[in-house]
Amino acid sequence: MLMKNETLTDVVIIGAGPVGLFAVFELGLLDLRCHLIDILDRAGGQCAELYPEKPIYDIPACPVITGAELTEKLMGQIKPFEPEFHFSRMVTGLERQADGAFLVRTDEGEIFRAKVVVIAAGGGSFQPKRPPIAGIEAYEDSSVFYAVRRIEEFRGHNIVIVGGGDSALDWTLNLEPVAKSLTLVHRRDQFRAAPDSVNKMRALVAAGKVRLEIGQITGLEGAGGDLSAVRLNAEGGEKLLPATRLLPFFGLTMKLGPVADWGINLTEDLIPVDTARFETSEPGIFAIGDINTYPGKLKLILCGFHEAALMAQAAIRIVHPEQKIVFQYTTSSTSLHKKLGVAS
């Protein structure tokens, strides 16, 4: 019986980067339904987050393609299989049930019941970069935040925002109306954020509504998790800025995260797998793409695609052990054409 918030599926794929997306295709050809969970708010993984505009030259048959284009093409390719995406979520738990199936839990409280779990999590989960300021942990979630969930929590505060990208600029514009004071701190007087946001910020600075400081935060003042000021290393020397809320926006970094707690054997933050099935030390849990390791492993997208194909052949035997599997080519198989929605 299913509980509330519980979803039944054949396969849960953790990670919606290029390799996780292509796994949907290979599993789909075998009629396996997939749910994908990703900590980012969209598909593409590193291709979307780290280098959407950068050209990739080693995707077979694509002399040059950007990370964003590759993601878009993969999304088109897997559309016939109707994968379901669950974005902005972290998988927090993975447990095996008595019947051999897995319960996958997310930090949003959802539960997925699946016979196969595929970890395609790349370098791990993207998490905000924490500035290396002594004692910053003590202020996190009380005065220091890496995202804005509720604007009201910032009303009437002396807010300091650090960074020069879109997050820093967007929140400067959005929080200025509710702040007691707002200071934007950046290492240089140039911003890589959208020009329109930069212009709006400059107008607020000119009107005396936002203070702009060029420098870097080097220390925090306060007690008991309550921030009172931040120390700033600026061009004219050191300064103390009143601050009761600090929002550092230095982008994201990858951390292995909860994968380490699932009872799977790990080698230096990578998951060892066999090269016939790409299965982990736990039967039914597979690992493909940058997160796995085996003799001769190369962290290439194309290697992840190959791993996805072989993994799918092993996964079908776990989901439908009774089924006779006939290997088919997409060029000639009428039944595969039907699944792909193309005329034979």
Place this chain on the structure above:
Amino acid sequence: MKLYVELGGELRELEALEGWRVMEVIRDWDLPIKAECGGACACATCHVYVDEEWQGRLAKASPEEEDMLDTVPDTTIHSRLSCQILMSEALDGLRVKLPASSLVKEAAA
């Protein structure tokens, strides 16, 4: 030609080759630099502080490098990405310092 790298209070003298990136020299000598993206100017984990004396002699940082440096929380006015500095005769004796944030986890701990 020589490259000097300050790391955990120690100064290391490294033999460098013309045309190599400073990051590549550091990595080739097995110093624990992260350099996650391998020199594509896409990660900023090869961030170094360039000695004041040498700063004026380096080619100016590209807009792409400046944008990547924006994602480093402990920059100073001496900050550069070591994958974007090419060793040349003019830089023989260059001195840089590796911040903790550019070291692989085990070395930084």
